[in-house]
Amino acid sequence: MNINYTNLAENSRNNIGNHELALAVLEGLSGKPKKLNSSFFYDQKGSDLFQQITELDEYYLTGCEFNILTKEKENIAKKLAKDPFNLIELGSGDGRKTFVLLDEFINQTLDFKYIPIDISKDAMETLFSKLKNNYDENLIVEGLVGDYFDGIRTLVKQTKRKNFVLFLGSSIGNFNHAEAEKFLRQLWYVLNPGDYVLIGFDLKKDLNILHSAYNDTKGVTSEFNLNLLSRLNETLDADFDRSSFMHQGVYNVQLGAMESYIISTKKQAVKIGDLDKEFTFKPWEGIHTEYSYKYTQSEIEMLAKDTGYTVINHLFDSKRYFIDSVWEVCKND
Numbered sequence: 001m002n003i004n005y006t007n008l009a010e011n012s013r014n015n016i017g018n019h020e021l022a023l024a025v026l027e028g029l030s031g032k033p034k035k036l037n038s039s040f041f042y043d044q045k046g047s048d049l050f051q052q053i054t055e056l057d058e059y060y061l062t063g064c065e066f067n068i069l070t071k072e073k074e075n076i077a078k079k080l081a082k083d084p085f086n087l088i089e090l091g092s093g094d095g096r097k098t099f100v101l102l103d104e105f106i107n108q109t110l111d112f113k114y115i116p117i118d119i120s121k122d123a124m125e126t127l128f129s130k131l132k133n134n135y136d137e138n139l140i141v142e143g144l145v146g147d148y149f150d151g152i153r154t155l156v157k158q159t160k161r162k163n164f165v166l167f168l169g170s171s172i173g174n175f176n177h178a179e180a181e182k183f184l185r186q187l188w189y190v191l192n193p194g195d196y197v198l199i200g201f202d203l204k205k206d207l208n209i210l211h212s213a214y215n216d217t218k219g220v221t222s223e224f225n226l227n228l229l230s231r232l233n234e235t236l237d238a239d240f241d242r243s244s245f246m247h248q249g250v251y252n253v254q255l256g257a258m259e260s261y262i263i264s265t266k267k268q269a270v271k272i273g274d275l276d277k278e279f280t281f282k283p284w285e286g287i288h289t290e291y292s293y294k295y296t297q298s299e300i301e302m303l304a305k306d307t308g309y310t311v312i313n314h315l316f317d318s319k320r321y322f323i324d325s326v327w328e329v330c331k332n333d
């Protein structure tokens with residue numbers, strides 16, 4: 001198998017290792033309200049925990065997307081069969097759902113190259129070991145470890161092959177609406193007219209279903225959220241006592257988003273050794289760790305229109321909980 005990945009952080013002047021995390025933590029915990037970016041969840045433990053979340057019954061999102069891709073794989077392959085193309089996946093994680101498409105594309109002998117992009121080196125290594133176990137020399141993989149934006153920027157240098165961009169798992173929901181617009185426009189700038197994107201949107205629905213999905217009974221989501229504190233203890237010499245923090249997922253009706261918090265259950269101070277700084281927490285004060293914005297079909301259509309795309313198709317799962325929306329890049333010149 002022709003398979004390799006480039007670590008954009010190691011190759012760039014921005015490679016400041018844990019300093020980047022320390023600076024983000026300094027900014028996030030000094031602000032009011034306190035917050036930490038969800039992209040820091042995915043160390044090896046965090047990536048493993050996320051995979052366990054995707055297997056929970058309550059976390060319906062993964063099952064819905066498996067359902068869609070399994071139903072639609074032949075149609076998707078047909079649409080791409082004419083020209084050689086790049087299958088670019090943003091935030092690929094363990095790539096499990098993408099394997100449905102890889103299998104179909106290989107069976108139909110499509111001429112394509114798989115380009116997974118993920119900020120987590122651990123997630124990329126897990127993906128690569130799975131690819132090595134499942135595929136032979138027919139698959140060409142050129143992974144990029146780095147931020148979506150850095151990954152997208154390097155794609156400008158790619159050849160003029162047709163691009164099919166996957167952004168699965170409702171990761172678009174981690175952005176607020178303004179950030180989503182900026183992100184999609186940035187993507188639009190580097191893509192060519194006629195390229196396709198397929199974006200997974202979680203739909204607005206009964207709040208009880210949403211609440212259960214982000215507060216599962218086995219406590220895996222709680223472990224995933226609190227693992228961020230363990231990561232800071234390990235990498236930044238912090239002394240968070242995890243037992244005096246708790247996880248909570250809540251729906252913000254005004255924003256239309258699930259929000260994840262790590263909440264301090266008492267008044268306490270936490271030292272972050274690498275910053276040589278102490279942060280104080282009031283009882284029940286929260287650290288905001290993630291947004292998961294939910295959409296309606298018309299909000300998705302508006303987003304596509306506002307950022308330069310034409311909606312080709314909305315692919316629904318059988319419960320109609322989720323949409324994989326397929327868009328084509330439109331440019332007038």
Ligand SMILES: C[S@@+](CC[C@H](N)C(=O)[O-])C[C@H]1O[C@@H](n2cnc3c(N)ncnc32)[C@H](O)[C@@H]1O
Nearest residue numbers: 039042091092093118119120123147148168169
């Ligand atoms: C919610 S998981 C989704 C994984 C997979 N796409 C799925 O649908 O199951 C998000 C993935 O995106 C990656 N990620 C998060 N923020 C990122 C960023 N800013 N740039 C690149 N990858 C990012 C994480 O490391 C993680 O593997």
